[in-house]
Amino acid sequence: MEENMKKRLELLKKQHKQREYEKRVAFEKERLISEHIDFTKYYRFAGQDETDRINTVLYELPVRYNRPDFSKLLIEHKSQSINDLLQYENEDIWICCLCGSMELINLFSFGKMSSFIHDFENWYGISDYLFLLFNNFIDFIYIDDSGEIVKSKIAINE
Numbered sequence: 001m002e003e004n005m006k007k008r009l010e011l012l013k014k015q016h017k018q019r020e021y022e023k024r025v026a027f028e029k030e031r032l033i034s035e036h037i038d039f040t041k042y043y044r045f046a047g048q049d050e051t052d053r054i055n056t057v058l059y060e061l062p063v064r065y066n067r068p069d070f071s072k073l074l075i076e077h078k079s080q081s082i083n084d085l086l087q088y089e090n091e092d093i094w095i096c097c098l099c100g101s102m103e104l105i106n107l108f109s110f111g112k113m114s115s116f117i118h119d120f121e122n123w124y125g126i127s128d129y130l131f132l133l134f135n136n137f138i139d140f141i142y143i144d145d146s147g148e149i150v151k152s153k154i155a156i157n158e
Helices: 002-035 048-060 082-088 113-118 120-126
Strands: 043-045 073-079 092-097 108-112 130-134 139-143 149-156
Touching: 002 120, 048 092, 048 108, 048 130, 073 082, 082 113, 082 149, 092 113, 108 113, 113 120
Parallel strands: none
Antiparallel strands: 043 108, 073 149, 092 108, 092 130, 130 139, 139 149
């Protein structure tokens, strides 16, 4: 009987922890939506399958000091201006925040690059490190806290 009580208590703890996590995720979603006037018009959140694909890319990315390790990645272009991204304005991207609460980091927003460029100051205010993953799940743009913009691919140098 005591063993059943312990198992039941563990189950209740897990359920409580999951509900708390879901509340914090809902709070982060609401915060993102409220900080962008037209969020629901231009963006949406990733579903579970999309989240799994994005997380696979993020986990396979070579990282050093919590940032992409560009010594192991192909750098296509470096820039200091968000306006350089206008050449990709019609591309679909996944916006990944690389700093902030764990709930924010695990939320991925989808939209057009043109919308992101227009809302750049809002996104940059939410997270100092942004990872923009193109819809092909290979090309990406990394924006760091100093505003440096690097376009690269998820291809490791051999």
